[in-house]
Structures are given as C-alpha cells and as structure tokens.
Amino acid sequence: MDTDAAPTRSIAAPLRTAWTAGRHLMWRAARLALDIALPTQCVSCHEPVDGEGVCAACWARLSFIERPYCPRLGIPFVYDPGPDMLSMEAIASPPAYQRARAAVRYDDVARTLVHALKYQDRTDLAPAMGRWMARAGGELLTGADMLVPVPLHWRRAWRRRFNQSGALAQIIARQSGVTVRGELLRRVRATEQQIGLSRAQRASNVQGAFQVSPGHQAEIQGRRIVLVDDVLTTGATLDACARALLRAKAAQVDVLVFARVVEAGPRPI
Incomplete structure (x- = not known):
C-alpha cells in the first residue's frame, strides 16, 4: 500500500505548481488587457496616475524610516542616541535573526x-515597493548570499495565485544582484491569519510551521541570508523562519520588509 501511494504524492506537488503557474499566467494576461483598457488609479486616493499606482501626494504621505534607528531591529528613534545604541526591544527580547530593516512605517x-x-492583485505596486526595500536594506544586501522570501502554505498560495514576498524579493534581486532562492524554505503547516492575535498567540501560531526543504541544507550552511516579507508586526513569523534556517547552519539571517509596525515614541536605553 505504501509503495503504491508514494508516486501519487511525488506527482501531486508538481501538478499543483503547474496549475498555479498556469492560472497566474492567465490572470496576468487578463490584468494586462484591463490595464490597457482602463487608466491606472492611485491605490490610496484613487486619482489617475501614470506608472506604478501611487500618486505623488500619497507617496509624500508615506513615512520612510531613516536614521537614527536601532542597529539591530531598525526601529526608528525619536532622537539620536549615538552609534550602536540598541532599542529596549532589542535588549529585552532579541529575535533569532540578526538585523531587521524596513522601508516605511506601517x-x-x-x-x-x-x-x-x-x-x-495589484502586482503593479511591487516594483516601487521593492526598490524602496532595496534602498532601506542596502547594508543587509551587501555581502548577502541569497534572498529567501517567506513562503506561503500551498493552499494559500493556490488561492492568492502568487506570493507577495516572492514578488518583492524578485524586485530586490534586480536592484541588488543577490539571488532569490524561494525553494529553500517551505511552510509545512497551514496557520491561522496573524491579524488580531496577541504577541504570544502569534508565536504559538507559527511554531514549527517552517522547515528547510529536504535536500537543501548544504546550500544554506555557512551562508548569509536575507529573509524578505511585506510587513513586520511582532516578528513571530520571521523569527520562526530564521530559526529554521539557523538550524540548517546558516551563518547569519537578516530581515528586510516593506513596512514595520512602530509603537509611538520608541526610545533607546
């Protein structure tokens, strides 16, 4: 019985991948036709725009994260405490990953x-968002060996048609020259949406959800990896991913996201 079941399992995953890719191509073709027929609107204020979906007024409203910030977690400070001063969060609850950087406040x-x-399905936003991320994460990308997007569970990937973290990672790769290795990490357990969960619930929700793909441990050993995601809230998901990569003997794991939640008035200590 087991002998008969094994080929079925081995064929199922490639078929799911091919089906997802086919659906995504059809969706992209339909989206292109729609974009030709209708003018692009700003995703925030819905005014017509040329290009990548964000008008100048809404771009100006984005709160880009600039120095001074915590050198470990990238949390912006309300004043400059001097070099190498860590945030309270970095000292009280350091994550498994080494450094985190974000382009903007959430x-x-x-x-x-x-x-x-x-x-x-606004994939037209990914180029601008990815470029801002590459700028914010310049020091992480220098010397990095690979970009690893946070993976979706296959059922969620099938519903969404694409992984937004992978789309952002591809743009960052074009900007930085660092290779994307999306196959190295997989989500082996479907998890609840993190929205609305407490910090402790988020950590519990993703515990054991990520694993290095079988046969890829040697490619991770001794490498400097930059995890890519869209948003950093408590960091539970990224921490779980980093732990999986570090168990496979990665030399260092950093995190690069588009936006991060920043509590009012973060201060160094």
Whole structure:
C-alpha cells in the first residue's frame, strides 16, 4: 500500500505548481488587457496616475524610516542616541535573526499598499515597493548570499495565485544582484491569519510551521541570508523562519520588509 501511494504524492506537488503557474499566467494576461483598457488609479486616493499606482501626494504621505534607528531591529528613534545604541526591544527580547530593516512605517498609506498587493492583485505596486526595500536594506544586501522570501502554505498560495514576498524579493534581486532562492524554505503547516492575535498567540501560531526543504541544507550552511516579507508586526513569523534556517547552519539571517509596525515614541536605553 505504501509503495503504491508514494508516486501519487511525488506527482501531486508538481501538478499543483503547474496549475498555479498556469492560472497566474492567465490572470496576468487578463490584468494586462484591463490595464490597457482602463487608466491606472492611485491605490490610496484613487486619482489617475501614470506608472506604478501611487500618486505623488500619497507617496509624500508615506513615512520612510531613516536614521537614527536601532542597529539591530531598525526601529526608528525619536532622537539620536549615538552609534550602536540598541532599542529596549532589542535588549529585552532579541529575535533569532540578526538585523531587521524596513522601508516605511506601517501607517495608513503603507497598509493600503500592502493590502492591495496581497489581496487585490495589484502586482503593479511591487516594483516601487521593492526598490524602496532595496534602498532601506542596502547594508543587509551587501555581502548577502541569497534572498529567501517567506513562503506561503500551498493552499494559500493556490488561492492568492502568487506570493507577495516572492514578488518583492524578485524586485530586490534586480536592484541588488543577490539571488532569490524561494525553494529553500517551505511552510509545512497551514496557520491561522496573524491579524488580531496577541504577541504570544502569534508565536504559538507559527511554531514549527517552517522547515528547510529536504535536500537543501548544504546550500544554506555557512551562508548569509536575507529573509524578505511585506510587513513586520511582532516578528513571530520571521523569527520562526530564521530559526529554521539557523538550524540548517546558516551563518547569519537578516530581515528586510516593506513596512514595520512602530509603537509611538520608541526610545533607546
């Protein structure tokens, strides 16, 4: 019985991948036809725009994260405490990953961009978002061996048709020259949506959800890896991914996201 079942399992995954790719190509063709027929609108204010879906006024409302910030977690400071000063969060609860950087604060405009990319098929937003991420993560990308997007469970990937983290990683790769290795990490357990969960619930929700793909451990050993995702809230998902990569003997894991949640008035200690 087991001998007969094994080929079925081995064929199922490639078939799912091919079906997902085919659906994505058809969707892209339909989207291109729609874009030709209708003018692009700003994803935030819905005014007509040329190019990548964000008008100049909404772009100006984005809160880009600049120095001074925590050198470990990239959390912006309200004043410059001097070099190498860590945030309270970095000292009290350091994550498994070494450093984190984000392009913008997760405010109203950033939330609209992320939700449009993730849930409304606005893949035209990925180029601008990815370029801002590459700029914010320059020091992480220098010397990095590979980009690893946070994976979706295959059922969620089938419903969404694409992985937004993978789309952003591809843009960052073009900007930086660092290779994307999306096959190295997989989500082996479907998890609940993290929205609305507490910090402890988020950590519990993703515990054991990620594994290095079988046969790829040697490609990770001794490498400097940059994890790519859209949003950093508590960091539970990225921490779980980093732990899986570090168990496979990665030399270092850093994190690069488009937006991060920033509590009011973060201060160094």
